[in-house]
Amino acid sequence: MALGLTPSMERLVEELKRFPGVGEKTALRFAFFVLRSDHAFAANLAHALLGVKEQSRFCSGCFGLTEQDPCPICCDPRRRSDEICVVEEAADMMAFERAQEYRGRYHVLGGALAPLDGVGPDDLRCNELVARAKEGDVREIIVATNPSAEGEATAHYLARLLKPLGVRVTRIARGLPMGGDLEYADIVTLAQSLEGRREM
DSSP states (O other): OOTOOOOOHHHHHHHTTSTOOOHHHHHHHHHHHHHSSHHHHHHHHHHHHHHHHHHHHEETOOOOEEEESSSSHHHHHHHHEEEEEEEEEEEHHHHHHHHHHHOEEEEEOOOOOGGGBBBBBTTTTHHHHHHHHSSSSSOEEEEOOOOOHHHHHHHHHHHHHHHHOOOOOEEEOOOOOOOOOOSSSHHHHHHHHHTTOOOO
């Protein structure tokens, strides 16, 4: 630890370093920001941190983030119960909700298959997804994992798991982003955009 830090600052820096992607320099910058801020900021931050731990949880239905169980999406009778969109994380579910295009239900896996990092099917909510698919009126499962090696492996694994159940399994389309330039697109994205082409 850096010389000249008080014990309380050292404790704060050590706790901040536990955040993903936060090293010692960033933790020090955050700690000094807290020190320079007024007392109300520190109190509000502490209150917000405790509030998340005490009030936020994962929905027992879709495993999305909620403060009530089941969550408002699972409880909404206007949502299509015969369609489940499978995402890796709760943040992915929020991205779909911001787009305001999808009107079905969700299933949050809690990550993607990553054997090199020790993440296998038992570490994800795959069994819960299979149970939901067997429950009754599920007609289609949309696999919306990220277009990464882990996301693709997860999508293929889920397809193998779900197709024998007689449920339609689809994958979200991938391709070029709006406003992007072809010359800067990678070959995988270009190939996927050609593969996913449709009639005009």
